[in-house]
Amino acid sequence: MGKLTVQALRAVLMVVLVGTVLVQALMMWVLVSGSDPEDGSMPLTALRVIVLLGMVAAQVALVCVWRLVAMVRKGTVFSHAAFRYVDGVIGAIVAAALLWFAVTAVNAPGQREDPGVTVIMAGVGVAILGVALVVLVLRMLLAQAAGMRAELDEVI
Numbered sequence: 001m002g003k004l005t006v007q008a009l010r011a012v013l014m015v016v017l018v019g020t021v022l023v024q025a026l027m028m029w030v031l032v033s034g035s036d037p038e039d040g041s042m043p044l045t046a047l048r049v050i051v052l053l054g055m056v057a058a059q060v061a062l063v064c065v066w067r068l069v070a071m072v073r074k075g076t077v078f079s080h081a082a083f084r085y086v087d088g089v090i091g092a093i094v095a096a097a098l099l100w101f102a103v104t105a106v107n108a109p110g111q112r113e114d115p116g117v118t119v120i121m122a123g124v125g126v127a128i129l130g131v132a133l134v135v136l137v138l139r140m141l142l143a144q145a146a147g148m149r150a151e152l153d154e155v156i
Contacts, residue, residue, distance in 0.1 A: 006073055009069055010066065013062050013066050013069075017059060017063075020055045020059055021059070024055050027052055028052070046106050047106050050099050050106070053095075057092045057095040057096045057099065058092070058096070060092040061088070061092035061093065063088075064086070064088035064092070065089065068082060068086070068089075071085075077142075078145060078149045078150075080146070082142065082146075083139065083142070086135065086139045086142060087139070089135055090136055090139065093128065093129075096128055097126075097129045100121070100125040101122070103121070104118060104121040104122050104125060107121065
């Protein structure tokens with residue numbers, strides 16, 4: 001992985017991480033203070049809590065990807081330590097899917113006249129789980145590559 005690519009990826013990861021932390025801080029301040037900047041009152045809703053938890057899942061994935069990029073740069077990505085970070089990404093994606101299903105459930109009562117929206121939202125949740133499966137397959141490929149590298153190191 002080239003130096004420019006690593007720097008660009010780190011810049012994007014940092015912008016997204018800082019952005020989610022700022023949004024979380026604002027949302028927590030609004031929830032704790034009990035006032036909404038827009039209309040002066042803000043009840044604690046399930047949807048707002050789900051959004052906060054979704055940002056935590058995204059932050060976990062961002063930190064894990066950051067660590068994996070650092071391992072790629074150092075050439076240690078084929079070590080067993082990399083699996084911990086890949087597992088963290090998979091866990092964050094599964095958590096995001098579960099949170100999306102929770103959003104679907106919270107939104108469903110308002111969609112009684114048009115249940116197709118709920119079905120589409122559930123489909124999006126299944127697609128998010130599909131992404132977790134893709135990353136799981138990539139984890140298996142990483143395990144195979146690590147095994148091949150270990151064999152190659154023994155031969156050399």
